[in-house]
Every structure is written in C-alpha cells, then in structure tokens.
Amino acid sequence: MPFANFKTPEGALSKAQKAEIVHRTTAMFAEYFGDGVRPHTMVLIEEVEDGGYGRADEVYEIPEAYRAKP
Template sequence: MPFANYKLPQDSLTSAQKEDLIHKTTELMVGFFGETVRPTTMVLVEEIKDGGYGRADEVFVMPDD
C-alpha cells in the first residue's frame, strides 16, 4: 500500500486544493506501481499550526496578507 504524508502550514491550502493534491498524488502512485494500487493508496494531508515548525533554529509563521 503506497502512503504519502504531506505536512503543510495550517490554512495554506483550500479544501479544493487538498482534494486536488490527493487526486494527483494517487495518480502519481498509480503511474509508478500500476492501477492495482489505486484502492489502497493512502494520502494524508496534515496541517501544522502556525509557528509549529521550523528549520535551522528558525520558527516559521505564515505572513499576514
């Protein structure tokens, strides 16, 4: 069973964009492994609360629009 896990800043994608990401990821897995994996492909989109992630000692926050 292919499994993809995306961790994204909270509210960075709309529901429609997350749905598109799931569909496109599933198609990617089918492209690699064949149609037999479609029913078992799991795609998880995790939203990380603003300020709950960082890199190289820098905490990331979404910029105000």
Template sequence: MPFANFKVPENTLTPKQKEEIVTRTTELYVELYGERARDNTMVLVEEVADGGWGISGNVLTLAKFGEAVPTDTSGA
C-alpha cells in the first residue's frame, strides 16, 4: 500500500489545500504504480504545532519567518 505522510505547520493550509495534497499525491502514485494503487493509497496530512519543528537544531516558528498565515477553516 503506497503511503505518504506530510507534516506541515499548524494553521497554514486550508481544508481545500489539504484536499489537493491528498488528490495530487494519490494521482502521483497512480502514475508510478498504475491504477491498482488508487484504492490502496493512504495520504496523511499532519499539522505540527507552531514551535514543534526545527532544522539544524533550531526550533522554528512562523513568527521567526515573519509570516503568520491565516487559515480559512470554513472549507470554502
């Protein structure tokens, strides 16, 4: 079963954007493995709390990037 796990900063993607990640990732696996992969592909989009991630031993936050991204939670 093809599996993809995306970890993204919390509140930076809309529900529509998460849906697009799932759809496009599934299509990529179908392109690589054939149509048989469609019904067995699992895509997980996990939101990581701000400050719960880092690079090279440094904790990163949206504030450090200067880009607090508002999320449309309405699903529109």
C-alpha cells in the first residue's frame, strides 16, 4: 500500500488544497505503480500547530499572510 505523509503548518492549507494534495499524490502513485494501487493509497496530511516545529534552530510560527483563506 503506497503511503504519503505531509506535515504542514496548522492553517496553511485550505480544505480544497488538502483535497488537491490527496488527489495529485494518488495520481502520482498510480502513474508509478499502476492504477491498481489507487484504492489502497493512503495520504495523510498532518497539521502541526504553531511553535511545534523549528528550522535553523528557531521555533517557527506561520505568518498570517501565509495562512489559508477561508
């Protein structure tokens, strides 16, 4: 079973963007492994709350300008 795990900042993606990631990732796996993997493909999108991750030794919070618009 193909499995993809995306971790994104909380609020960075809209519901529609998450759905697009699921569809495009599933299509990519089907392209590589054949259409038979489609019903068995798992795509997990995990949202990490602000302050729950870091980069370059700094705790990161997503700027308001980069948050998904409702």
